[in-house]
Amino acid sequence: MYITSTPTSENSMKAQLHLKTVMPSLPRAAKCAAALALFAASHAFASSGAPTVAPGKLTIGADLTYPPYDYVQDADPAGFDPAFMTKLAGHLKLQPGFVDTRFANLILGVNANRFDVIASALYVTPERAKQIDFVPYLKTGGSLLALSHTGFEPKKPEDLCGKRVSSIKGASWIPKLNDVSKQVCTPAGRGAIDVREFETSPEAAQAVLSHAVDAQFEDSAVAQMTVNKLGGRVAITSTTPLYPVVIGLGVKKGNDALLAQLKSAFASMKQLGEYQALLKQYNVAEPTGNDIAQALGTASN
Template identity: 80%
Template sequence: MKAHIFPKSALKGLSHTIRIAAAILPLFMAAHADIAAAAGTVTSENLQIGADLTYPPYDYLDNGTPAGFDPAFMGRLATHLKLKPSFVDTRFANLILGVNANRFDVIASALYVTPERAKQIDFLPYLKTGGSLLALSGAGFAPRTPEDLCGKRVSSIKGASWIPKLADVSSKVCVPAGRGAIDVREFETSPEAAQAVLSHAVDAQFEDSAVAQITANRLGGRVAITSTAPLYPVVIGLGVKKGNDALLSQLKTALASMKSSGEYAALLKQYNVAEPTGGDIALALGSAQK
């Protein structure tokens, strides 16, 4: 059979068309992937959950398996949704970026509800906690309040909501009184922030109350909780990308089912945390609620 011979002009045009198609195809595929990811649980059998799995007792790995309050809570919630939970280990400072980039469907990682964060994502509040101060046992420095941190070095997990509050105390209380600024040093994980206390790199650590308790227990008394009351009581919420109203509605319905079954109350009791009231939530959202 005689082969077909195309004119050079036709070959040139065909080559140009192929190059255009090659350029457009990746864009089309990326757009399609974004649409599918944005749909979240609407079309998927899995619930993709973003969590910083370095934060016991809320989120950590136990022999490679996600464990703690959030994995237990999300496991039960996913059952009510008839979905399979899948955790995407993500450092805390990147969680909001991740859910907004469709890397996962929902954040469940002891994420405090703040007005600033509520402008970036939608929240479903599901528990309440507070902060504590940790210091070396027997070191002679036992801060009880944020004001006691004037002129001191304080470690914290990166991006924590109390960091701006400490900066406010520093500028409005410490510096005007000539007591020195609060030097906050941020670390990627809570264990790294605790290690900074042990190595004398900082004078104290500011941490979530439940995390502070397990830190003190695991370090065998080498550090102690020195604050005597919860500092900056906060509400914790699941985070969903703005506009993903279908998923947010599904999560609310599943949480209501958990409350009716008694699973929710039992889990709160197990981890010594509380259910936030409507007033707590309104206060946490602040100006974002207006």
């Protein structure tokens, strides 16, 4: 919902009316004290909005190297997250500003008050939920990429045993790949999965092109864009979304006022159809309540 100044104006007017009624009968010192009290009350109401790093602005941490979610086009942030956050900030009557931050440093950044919120295709996980609060807003999955026409076409994580795999640094699927490596690959004598992390998704894709790795594990939407951008030199080899995930905005724990206002602004976007239009434009989905519970590890069996 929009943040308005109605409560401030209404309460201020009531206070002023009360002072006008009683002020003539007060001694001079009491009049001064009453005036100061009115000023303090008005200031308190005016400052009742969610605290942000910079007044009047919503500062957003995003890794702007991750199209189609977050990237730079003509010197401006572009992609799903900038489009989503610009509309969200509008509902909050705040000016959006983006801080380009590598993915592995996003949670550190929001907790260090470098920005107010993370909007960077950040997967919701129980581990991350211990560090930040989430506003879930998207659902996606993972895909495997490999060089075209080489004969290596991994369909699932178990097909990566004994192979080198590139990934963006800090991705949520890395622990899952390591678990497959320990629980499936090594016991079967097929060799461990050698996960190699890179600062950006384009660097991870370049590792495939240069034969530094055998495959890349990537978000499905990003994987499709990578295939298109590289002119078919790499191909998506998996046939179903791997490790379906929920994406969420990240807010520092304890910043409950901002968290509540983000949720309200999100609800307004849905009511106006703005959110649904973005989902359709970027070919992504809204997570269900069960999806969110599964992502947070709170789903009942």
